Amino acid sequence: MKSINTFEQLLTECTSQGKRIWQVAQAYESEWCEVPINKMRQVATSSLKAMKEAIRSGLNSTEMSMSGMCGDDCNKLQKRFALRPAIFGKTFEKILTYSLATSEENIRMGKIVACPTAGSCGIVPAVITAISEEYNISEERQVNALITAGEIGRIISARVPLAGAVAGCQAECGAAAAMAAGAVTQLLGGEPRQVLNAVALTLKNILGLTCDPVCGLVEVPCVKRNPFMAVMAITACELAISGVESKIPVDEVVDAMEQTGQLMSPALKESSMGGLARTKTAVKLQSDLFS
Amino acid sequence: MKQTSILDIISPIMIGPSSSHTAGAVRLGLLAKNIYGKIPQKITFKLYNSYALTGKGHGTEKGLLAGVLGLAVDDRRIKNIFSDDIAKNIEYKFEYQENFKKHPNSVDFIFEDDKTMKIYGESVGAGEVCIKEINGFSVKLTGKYNTLMIVYKDIPGMISQVSGLIQTQNINIASLHCDRYAKGEEATMCISIDGDLENDVIEAVKAIDKVYFVSYIKKLEE
Numbered sequence: 001m002k003s004i005n006t007f008e009q010l011l012t013e014c015t016s017q018g019k020r021i022w023q024v025a026q027a028y029e030s031e032w033c034e035v036p037i038n039k040m041r042q043v044a045t046s047s048l049k050a051m052k053e054a055i056r057s058g059l060n061s062t063e064m065s066m067s068g069m070c071g072d073d074c075n076k077l078q079k080r081f082a083l084r085p086a087i088f089g090k091t092f093e094k095i096l097t098y099s100l101a102t103s104e105e106n107i108r109m110g111k112i113v114a115c116p117t118a119g120s121c122g123i124v125p126a127v128i129t130a131i132s133e134e135y136n137i138s139e140e141r142q143v144n145a146l147i148t149a150g151e152i153g154r155i156i157s158a159r160v161p162l163a164g165a166v167a168g169c170q171a172e173c174g175a176a177a178a179m180a181a182g183a184v185t186q187l188l189g190g191e192p193r194q195v196l197n198a199v200a201l202t203l204k205n206i207l208g209l210t211c212d213p214v215c216g217l218v219e220v221p222c223v224k225r226n227p228f229m230a231v232m233a234i235t236a237c238e239l240a241i242s243g244v245e246s247k248i249p250v251d252e253v254v255d256a257m258e259q260t261g262q263l264m265s266p267a268l269k270e271s272s273m274g275g276l277a278r279t280k281t282a283v284k285l286q287s288d289l290f291s
Numbered sequence: 292m293k294q295t296s297i298l299d300i301i302s303p304i305m306i307g308p309s310s311s312h313t314a315g316a317v318r319l320g321l322l323a324k325n326i327y328g329k330i331p332q333k334i335t336f337k338l339y340n341s342y343a344l345t346g347k348g349h350g351t352e353k354g355l356l357a358g359v360l361g362l363a364v365d366d367r368r369i370k371n372i373f374s375d376d377i378a379k380n381i382e383y384k385f386e387y388q389e390n391f392k393k394h395p396n397s398v399d400f401i402f403e404d405d406k407t408m409k410i411y412g413e414s415v416g417a418g419e420v421c422i423k424e425i426n427g428f429s430v431k432l433t434g435k436y437n438t439l440m441i442v443y444k445d446i447p448g449m450i451s452q453v454s455g456l457i458q459t460q461n462i463n464i465a466s467l468h469c470d471r472y473a474k475g476e477e478a479t480m481c482i483s484i485d486g487d488l489e490n491d492v493i494e495a496v497k498a499i500d501k502v503y504f505v506s507y508i509k510k511l512e513e
Contacts, residue, residue, distance in 0.1 A: 118314070
């Protein structure tokens, strides 16, 4: 198999072989990384199981993080939804609570799956799990969706390292949202072309997203950013699966993301030297926390 | 281009909150312990820069200690490691320094037991780590390969003798890194290999004249 480092190359392989993205991706992985397909699916399955376990524990905890800044917001949503449902219904409730549950589990030193990073760990699991529960989708198909997400992340990371310190939050929560958008489009039966449009539409909407964590911790704004990004993934999926196309092809959007990351000031790339991290309140929180 | 794997994107399963500050800290601790060969009685951790400044909020100290005690990145005991029974029988302390000549996320391990060893390592991002210095010698250990580390007298033929022994098992050498204090003085060799060395090869390396110290450091689990 030829090397695949762009979405265009991926789509060409899918089209010429008449295969889905996950099928091409697992064959490619087994050839290039010398991992047998069944072994790779085993790892993906254990990741999926750990994701669901993190959601379960997160939904049942209100323990605060070590800094005391985050930890009890998922519980607030669950209490309210018990009294009055979310505007957009049950699936929407699940997407919000599952993503928040996972990122809160992360900051209280619970067990999570870095997907692609720990700070963005709530997005892909929430979207795959919520949609699969609502549409009664088998574990096997969820693994296919997770492999699709992994392939999307891999191709983005071929040009933009998935680290806030390099390209801002574009490359963490932004990449996770694109992975989730592609995964859910796959879950709902989207064609490879539609999956890639979902990726492009998402990435266009996260360009310039800064990484400016308060007190240098993966908490504010990271934890609450996860549900926002999970919802964006669903928006992209709805558009793409209806046949809406990104005017800018997905590889060019990734180019824009790379360039935007380079143009972004180091103050806004995980150094906590600018943005939210230098607000009056953040500075006070920092001096209270580290004094 | 270096080929990345999908599995790097959808794993690892880890204890949060940070791949560099928590999971990376555990992996550094594990590697340092594996280099030392056992869990030392007394440990001083010197945390630098971002590790020193934001370590507490990220559980970096817990991760480092848990790693030295042999826990994996997804072990739930990391969270309460300071009160766990496995940490009861050793003596440890943490120091904090700013030193901008060092990597933002870096640490010195000072191990004291039947021998004293100082190990310096960096958490280079996304949970990847690198041990860069052992007792002042430059080394390169990432935990991705099984690695044979040797301290020896800098004399001709040492590399050839060691690589010859590895060759008897028909094992490929992935990388070789040497450093010395001065010509004819103490030197170090780190040999990363594909595959796994048998014990008698390691014993044979130990038996080479003018070899002072040998450590076989197994690769870390993904």
